[in-house]
Amino acid sequence: MLIGLLDSENATVRQWAAEALADLEIQRAVPDLQRAYEAFRQRGEAPDDSEGEALRWALTDLGARELVIPPRAAALRASFGNLAPAWSTAHLTEVIEDLAAHGQAVLYFQVWQIRPNNGAFWRRGPGIDWDIDRHLPWARIVGECRD
Template sequence: MTSPVEALVQQLDSKADESYDARAELIWIGSDAIPAVIDGLPSLGGFGRLTAIEVFEAVGDPRCGPALIGLLHSDNPTVREWAAIALASLGIDAAVEPLRRAYRACLARATPPDWTEPDGIRWALTELGARSPVVPRLTARLRAIAADDAPGWPSAHFTEIINDLADHAQVILYSQFWRVDAGRTYDISGTALDWELDWTAPWEHLVDEARTWSLLEASGAPVGDDIFVAPTWIDRTDLHPER
């Protein structure tokens, strides 16, 4: 006989409104619901598993760690990405090696490093202390002049940051712009440039291409005392990790 909690787990795969209602109820139940969510994962489709991951994160019960690690092998890239992010959010240290394997699997599938799955896995590894982004001295100093809660670097220094990163052989993947107004942060559009790098090219070529595109973006980017830029970049070791 299906228990009420098990029924809610199965409802995670329902239409959006029903799924969200089930998610809210499971989060309200809290840790007592986690075993049923874990047991029900194999029977859920992609949407249901994504919603289950949201339950795991909201409840914050470390018992879901092994289940999230298992989801790193999903055939759905979004499930893999969300599982990686949840593992880091929950501080599951045992996930470091599985995350490294998941990242190498991304590269083996020729997934571009600027896509969301590898980006999410890199973030997770960084949060768990297993990856240290290269932050050149000037970039670090320019970051320090912003408030601790600022969502990036002052946009007026964007060109300096681009050149500093490229001079230290870092490849800029993309940049996000934010406006801070009365303590609230808003995502704002940049120049809408959309570039693609040839990831089979030599690393030095990738650095130069990313610099060129980023400087072009900087030439038309929004600037103001309340505007910040948050570039995302990778090191050579991110594209060619040690095995």
């Protein structure tokens, strides 16, 4: 039944179904998750939409998608409890450059303040103020996101 929810008319239901399938480690759901992700892409939804993120992470968690972090970005990766992957803001430009050099685009990021013994706090700041034309060739999208 949970797998069938990936065909729901409601994006939130599809998102939550993907998250639940990954949390429950239901391996047989992989082909359906792949189909749901392809349908998501065909609809032209924003890649950083919650449903898209849930589908990608579910596929990654179930071993059907490889998380790729280029070497320099991997070396700069830091450990901040349950914030993962995470990098220090001091390395933000270098990480974005490394990702772009490896054909990856940063569509958004969050800045968190880490306080010793008090945890992590999200800091609202300026957002990305451009709309990405997802119909452009991928190399141009990567370049525009890097810039």
